[in-house]
Amino acid sequence: MTLVLLVQIVWARIELLTKRFIRRRFLLRWQPVLIGTIAGDNIEIPDLRPDELTEFLLLWVRLHKTVYGNAGERLNHMLAKLGLEPEVLKGIQKGSLDTRLVCMTVAGYFGSREALPELKEALKDASSVVSITAAYALIRIDVDLAAKEVIPLIIQRRDWTVDRTAILLQESDQKIVDAFIASVEQAEQQGKPYLTRLMRILDVLQVSKPLPFVRHILEYSDNVELVSTALKLVRSPNDLDLVRKRANDPNWSIQVQAATVLGRLGSTEDVSLLVSLLSSKEWWVRYRSAKSLLQLPFLTVQDVEALRFSMDDNYAIDILSQTLAEQAAR
Numbered sequence: 533m534t535l536v537l538l539v540q541i542v543w544a545r546i547e548l549l550t551k552r553f554i555r556r557r558f559l560l561r562w563q564p565v566l567i568g569t570i571a572g573d574n575i576e577i578p579d580l581r582p583d584e585l586t587e588f589l590l591l592w593v594r595l596h597k598t599v600y601g602n603a604g605e606r607l608n609h610m611l612a613k614l615g616l617e618p619e620v621l622k623g624i625q626k627g628s629l630d631t632r633l634v635c636m637t638v639a640g641y642f643g644s645r646e647a648l649p650e651l652k653e654a655l656k657d658a659s660s661v662v663s664i665t666a667a668y669a670l671i672r673i674d675v676d677l678a679a680k681e682v683i684p685l686i687i688q689r690r691d692w693t694v695d696r697t698a699i700l701l702q703e704s705d706q707k708i709v710d711a712f713i714a715s716v717e718q719a720e721q722q723g724k725p726y727l728t729r730l731m732r733i734l735d736v737l738q739v740s741k742p743l744p745f746v747r748h749i750l751e752y753s754d755n756v757e758l759v760s761t762a763l764k765l766v767r768s769p770n771d772l773d774l775v776r777k778r779a780n781d782p783n784w785s786i787q788v789q790a791a792t793v794l795g796r797l798g799s800t801e802d803v804s805l806l807v808s809l810l811s812s813k814e815w816w817v818r819y820r821s822a823k824s825l826l827q828l829p830f831l832t833v834q835d836v837e838a839l840r841f842s843m844d845d846n847y848a849i850d851i852l853s854q855t856l857a858e859q860a861a862r
Contacts, residue, residue: 795824
């Protein structure tokens, strides 16, 4: 048994070294060709062996992610010259999971309209990895089709995580983002139960423009989770009147978010409001209010220290001492 185990270990080591040797030989042969292609050099393209296909596509994708404009077009021209589009389509249809993912990514960067039927089918795949990879590819190939196919899936597919979906939208055309914002507005008007999740995606996406439905929620909604999420999306000082009202909300989590907004967008008239929140019974409300005071651009550290010395509430003094110490440590 010891001898058998020794043989297995040696064999596994030989296999590992062989794979490393093959990969090193592949990179030595193809990496200069691909880099030269990106640079626009007149390089003779060697024949691609069948056993090199997957490694080549992986390297091609890795380089494509780092380039833009003409460099990307040169890589696409090289793929076309090698006649690999049929192989990519075959990989999407019949390949292993890894092969399908690589080939879908290649099809997206290549802009292969021939792959659209397979990608639309892959959007329905039970695997979230497969479906969202197909969505990435579809967005790169046809923005209008993607807006029609992908936006409804963002709503339907709960297995698409908030962060992953936000990244998908960040890397897409502005037309897709606008279509998504329109769908969130519609969900708010219709009171859909999935509205909070869509708003969290917008929060991670860091949409910079004011969103009218946010004001509507702050003015009329009594749903704690919805209001807290809406406060994270406030981008305009014009909405501060509603934020100030929410700063006195009975729910402490809403107060925390309101204090955070005042730290980003507040004016001199909000200092007294934030100071009053320093006496809250909830630690998070006190802490966030103190951090917001230090964040206001028109208040210096010395101003906040002066505020601390002028107070007689122990809660307020303690939390300001803590945040000032944190500031000094940074």
